[in-house]
Amino acid sequence: MTPEEILQGLYDETLVGNAPRVLELTNEGLVLNMEPQTLLFDALIPSLEEVGARFERGDFFVPEMLIAGRAMSGAMEVLRPLLAETGVQTIGKFLMGTVKGDVHDIGKNLVNIMLEGAGFEVIDLGVQVAPEKFVAAIEEHQPDIVGFSAFLTTTMPMFKANMNALEKAGIRNSVIVMVGGAPVTQEYADAVGADGYAADASQTVKRAKSLLQERRAKVPA
Amino acid sequence: MAPGSRVSGARTSRTIESGRIALVACGALAQSSAEIAERRGWPLDVHPLPPLLHNQPQKIAGEVRALAESLLPAYGKVVVGYADCGTYGALDQVCADLGLGRLPGLHCYDVFGGASRLQTFFEEQPGTYVFTDFLVRSFARTVERELGLDRWPELREDYFGSYTRVVWLAQEPDDELRALAEAAAERLGLPLTVVPTGTTGLEHALADLVG
Ligand code: B12
Numbered sequence: 001m002t003p004e005e006i007l008q009g010l011y012d013e014t015l016v017g018n019a020p021r022v023l024e025l026t027n028e029g030l031v032l033n034m035e036p037q038t039l040l041f042d043a044l045i046p047s048l049e050e051v052g053a054r055f056e057r058g059d060f061f062v063p064e065m066l067i068a069g070r071a072m073s074g075a076m077e078v079l080r081p082l083l084a085e086t087g088v089q090t091i092g093k094f095l096m097g098t099v100k101g102d103v104h105d106i107g108k109n110l111v112n113i114m115l116e117g118a119g120f121e122v123i124d125l126g127v128q129v130a131p132e133k134f135v136a137a138i139e140e141h142q143p144d145i146v147g148f149s150a151f152l153t154t155t156m157p158m159f160k161a162n163m164n165a166l167e168k169a170g171i172r173n174s175v176i177v178m179v180g181g182a183p184v185t186q187e188y189a190d191a192v193g194a195d196g197y198a199a200d201a202s203q204t205v206k207r208a209k210s211l212l213q214e215r216r217a218k219v220p221a
Numbered sequence: 222m223a224p225g226s227r228v229s230g231a232r233t234s235r236t237i238e239s240g241r242i243a244l245v246a247c248g249a250l251a252q253s254s255a256e257i258a259e260r261r262g263w264p265l266d267v268h269p270l271p272p273l274l275h276n277q278p279q280k281i282a283g284e285v286r287a288l289a290e291s292l293l294p295a296y297g298k299v300v301v302g303y304a305d306c307g308t309y310g311a312l313d314q315v316c317a318d319l320g321l322g323r324l325p326g327l328h329c330y331d332v333f334g335g336a337s338r339l340q341t342f343f344e345e346q347p348g349t350y351v352f353t354d355f356l357v358r359s360f361a362r363t364v365e366r367e368l369g370l371d372r373w374p375e376l377r378e379d380y381f382g383s384y385t386r387v388v389w390l391a392q393e394p395d396d397e398l399r400a401l402a403e404a405a406a407e408r409l410g411l412p413l414t415v416v417p418t419g420t421t422g423l424e425h426a427l428a429d430l431v432g
Contacts, residue, residue, distance in 0.1 A: 017373075058277070061276070061367070061369075062276070062368065062369070063368055063369025063370075063372070063373060063376060064369070066369070066373075066376055066379050067369070067373055067376070070375075070379070100347075101343065101344070101347050102347065103347055103348050103383040103384065105383065106379065106380070109379075126383075127347075127383045128347050128348075128383070152327075153305065153309065153327050154327070154340070154343070182307075183307075183309045
């Protein structure tokens with residue numbers, strides 16, 4: 001196979017969630033001495049972006065997204081150590097969790113995949129993360145950004161509870177806060193005092209990058 | 222003659238004169254609502270919308286608005302057989318615009334089981350997945366097929382990996398339904414708790430709307 005065929009294959013097979021084939025093609029690409037970054041940025045990420053776009057249009061539903069995400073995750077397992085080896089600097093540290101009382105995590109997991117693909121180091125605290133746990137993890141990992149994900153009317157107020165916990169611990173200003181999840185809107189994000197909101201995974205990546213830039217421009221190194 | 226209820230009643234000028242009421246209802250509640258109305262002798266016509274809208278809740282408010290608007294000229298009164306149902310306030314806006322009442326609560330689980338009891342279930346075990354009789358009966362279509370578990374069984378972990386139990390709000394459990402509920406919970410790999418609720422929750426909520 002030519003490198004072009006590998007890239008096209010990776011794009012197409014990720015789109016339909018053919019995880020075994022995506023893994024094979026990733027390995028074949030590496031055998032051909034293709035750069036891990038090329039496989040990632042010229043095939044895997046564009047494919048998952050297309051998956052997101054199809055979801056927005058209503059052409060894909062949740063399962064199609066999930067299997068595509070799984071396929072990309074499989075490739076990431078192989079690529080992650082290589083990307084680390086090539087000394088590509090991570091662009092920032094992102095701490096992520098679904099709020100206390102909520103166990104919806106599909107959206108969060110997709111966001112994580114895209115963030116990682118874009119060069120963020122992602123630390124995932126999983127689901128049902130209590131405010132104290134967020135605080136402790138922020139103190140331990142010193143992330144640039146913390147993300148709260150929520151899906152239920154009854155768990156959205158946890159955003160505010162988390163913000164209060166951060167304030168109380170005196171760490172609110174040391175970290176950028178992003179919120180998201182199906183019911184969340186920009187207005188709601190503003191109301192709880194978050195720094196950023198994004199409606200889907202690729203927008204999260206864009207917003208996270210721009211928030212980081214703003215923050216770094218403000219704080220002289 | 223008792224003014225019996227019917228699903229998708231005819232929209233004639235007679236409906237206004239006879240004071241019939243239209244219920245724009247989630248398909249998951251249509252059958253039970255019609256049965257209750259029949260028993261209570263309410264002049265209610267049930268107009269169902271597809272229950273699978275729940276997986277695309279951003280469409281619910283628009284669909285309810287369109288159907289309600291088309292029914293309003295023919296009926297003296299139109300009411301909405303939905304709770305908030307993941308519309309996050311959008312349905313309330315439609316109700317306010319058109320002057321319609323809706324079922325109370327966040328979703329039909331609140332209607333059947335009572336909001337505070339549901340809250341307790343979720344507090345006890347956040348990983349609680351709720352069944353209604355409708356979900357039990359339609360499990361293969363509304364859960365397995367919709368979530369793609371029929372095509373990709375490996376996704377069970379992605380969906381239900383953090384779940385710890387199923388609570389079935391059993392409205393009218395019989396042996397057949399009980400067996401179906403057990404089989405469904407088993408397919409999800411979760412233990413089943415049966416909570417008999419009856420249909421009084423829905424009946425009271427409808428009585429408030431119709432009355
Ligand atoms: C899939 C799903 C489930 C799966 C969840 C599996 C899982 N592990 O997450 C299952 C079937 C298990 C489930 C269970 C329940 N669900 Co559910 N579920 C959904 C559904 C259909 C899709 C959610 C989803 O995954 N979307 C796909 C992802 C890709 O999109 P997303 O979540 O929006 O995420 C994107 C963005 O929001 C953003 N994003 C996400 N997180 C973050 C975080 C940050 C920081 C940022 C910046 C961005 C961001 O990027 C993501 C990727 O593009 C929604 C309806 C809907 N369409 O929203 C209902 C829905 C959320 N569920 C609902 C309900 C009621 C339940 C149950 C109570 C039902 C039951 N029978 O018990 C239980 C909840 C139990 C519990 N204890 O939590 C309601 C909530 C209503 C409400 N008012 O609260 C909804 C709205 C359905 C409805 N119409 O009633 N559910």
